[in-house]
Amino acid sequence: MNRQRGLPTANVPSVPVADRQRGHALGAAMLGMLLDGYDLSIMAVVLLPLHSAWHLHATETGPLMAMALLGSLLGGLAGGVFTDRFGRRKLLFPNIFLYVIGALVSALSPDVPVLFLGRFLTGLAIGLDYPLVATIVAEYSQSANRGNRFARVNLAWYVGALLSTGVGWVLLFTGDDSWRWMLGSAVVPALALLWLRRGLPESPRWLARNGHTDAARAALARLSPESTPAELGAQLATFQGHRQSWRVLLRKVWLRRLLLSIFPWFCLDVVGLGIGLYFPLVLRSNGLASSNGMAAAINAVFLVISALGILYILSRLDRWGRIPLQSAGFGMMSLGLALFALCSWNGWVAGIYGGAAVYSLGVGIGPGVTVFALAVEIFPTELRASAAGLATGLSRLGAFVSALLFPILEKSWGIPLVLLVMALVSLLGMFTTLIYGVESRQKSLEDLERVDAPVATP
Template identity: 35%
Template sequence: MSTASLEKSRPTRTHWLITLYAGGGEFCDGYILSIIGVALPLLTADYHLNSFDAGVVGSASLIGMFAGGLVFGYVTDRVGRQKVYLFDIAAFILLSAAQFFVTDPWQLTVLRFLMGIAIGADFAIAGTIASEFAPRNSRGPLLVIMVTMWSVGAAVAYVVGWAMLSSGHDDWRWMLASSAIPAVLILLLRFGTPESPRWLLSKGRGQEAEAVLKQMLGPEASLDDLEADTASRTRYGDIFRGAYLRRTVFVSVFWACQLLPIYAITTYEPTILASFGLADGNDSYLGSVVVQIFFVLGSLSGILVINKGRRTLLLWSFGLSAVPLLCLAAFAHPSPAVVIVLFAAFGVACFSSQCLQAIYPSELFPTGVRATANGFATGISRVGAAIGTWGAPVVLDHSTRLAMLLGAVICAIGWGTSYILAPETSGLTLADASAADTDHSTRGRPRARRDTSSTTPSPAVKEHS
């Protein structure tokens, strides 16, 4: 009798629901981190903040993500995906609502920091749980959809913010508190999400893992293709040992290089567009909505090429992202149409590989430390994002063109790091992709490692060094 395999199955209704529920957290993350871009100029005017103080408020959530990712990724590997999956969304609701009642900028800074901790936890768990349920050939496209929800959340935040600009003196309070609404919906949807069978199996709870699989795939479901991936322990230090150290460095650096220009531009997009003379006042927020639409389209475009090569997508994305930023730095007085086209080109190029922020750390590390690696990379990458968000108003006060040039330089650093360190994992099972013994040292000539105890070749992660 044939058996049903998680890795070889077609996407079922459960696969899609888990992906969408994980994407719901990404939606909230994008919304929370982007709505501050609309609210911050109003908050700055109300409290007479200078550029340094505005940068502190804007980057507080990113500092919180640093702490949340470092801690809760490991916690997720220890206590389970499902518990953290619900906890972080519940925190979104409470902290979002609390922002409405702040009476001083430092209070908002504290709340944004705490929200960042919850967001860091969600980043660690979302990609982990979605990848652990996804079949091999569908993992890339499913995670593209999940990650695109971040861009959708960011776009909706700008639409909501623009629509609420005329609601009264406390516009920014309503904007920030509005993130509680999608969080409530996602929390209700996430109830009943099954625990990851890979995590259950890694903790010796094979019967529960099998029950989850049978519920998803039918009575013929088998755990056989999960065994190799789940035979790993949970120790934080393992992501810094042997082949995994190289992977940890790669994921953290490329992620940081992606996020620094993305967060700086997204957080201060109305200000940047206004500085180019595209629009003044409230119309600059409408211009931001238009640009965000291209960010969404860019993120979705990754689904067309993700299974053709992770490494190739990342290299092209970094290279093409630098071009429009260099043009914006070079042109002294670009027309509004040119500005929109260049920002749209940046959005499509940069966001096309955003899915790899979830895919690479989920594929390159085994079940025992998968969320730990996701969380660590989330935390470290947010250092870059925080630098961009805090430093952007300072640089923008000096020169918008200089800010665009610095963004292009960061993209170039990301390209160089990826060229040296990015492996190819497309088409591999999680067990094969995360195996520690699949590294090699010949640039551009990947070769499969062979199990010395068997004559059967073992698929290899194609690493470049």
């Protein structure tokens, strides 16, 4: 870009350019999360007609719901390593093409094994995308509003979940094959994501850390066209730093960070996806919803409550911090689930819905956003996506086990006892956050790399 130095009007058009570039990156990340929310949440509605059409047994329902999570587990582990090794741009498109293939295989599947394969492929694609999206948000955002960006991206997950619930509710009335149309509908947001990701620049941090100085300067100039050459040079100097091997994560200080990034997310997915995938079916089987359409509508209400929680912290996350909100959110989740369980024993419907509302709000104001942010913010550039991929993979391991066992345990234990176990898991997430908390608000990614710097919670 040609700059005329000394002219007072030189910087006038540059700020909108910077806003467009960062907005482009944010939009690409948001639509990626929307697709994940759409894909996982559509299955909660798909299960209603599919359960009747194919007469699924509990031993089939669990593996079906878990296949996408198994794919996400493997995709997250592979995607993080791939993103750190080859760059942020290289995975922008292949994983979405893979998702489209998986969605079409799922929609056209003639039997359960083929449907398992389709769901595995969609999960694999989503898992590949997770560390990429998290890294893009962290590296393309400014320190002062990085938390706000993470909140927006996770809000997009709920927009996708609500959108899929609405689409599923409408398609419920199309007949016995409505579940096919539901699964196939996910192709639309996937194609939109392919279009939006075109032209997204490579991360200047990744380029600088890997020795591509000229390319890093050009990418940084696109993201910050208002900066002078001297400012760009100073910024690049902070990006370059000293490359660290993955072995550094075996040091005690980094192991503590790994535990903070992995275990609370694991707890969130054990609870959140285990309950979220089966909530409409639980409503129907326990007589809390009079029809499939009513079950889908009630499910949508609680998704809205979680989304409202994220909206509440949108302007507060960068002021209040990740650790206080994550701890409070897990506490509310545990309280809500305990209330849900106790009221289920007593048959008090209002208390059941009240407990579900407290739980849903807790997810939104805390871990529904913060686990995603902490998984990338507190690690070095060359290990950032790998750490996020590890957190994604192991969190989806928890979700996989939960999805697999939930229908079986509900049948043998009953929903109240299952919910009490989930409440205890939420408490574990809260205590881990409080014990190992590293606060990242208002700190640059480079400052957070310095493990000897004061990063304790305020």
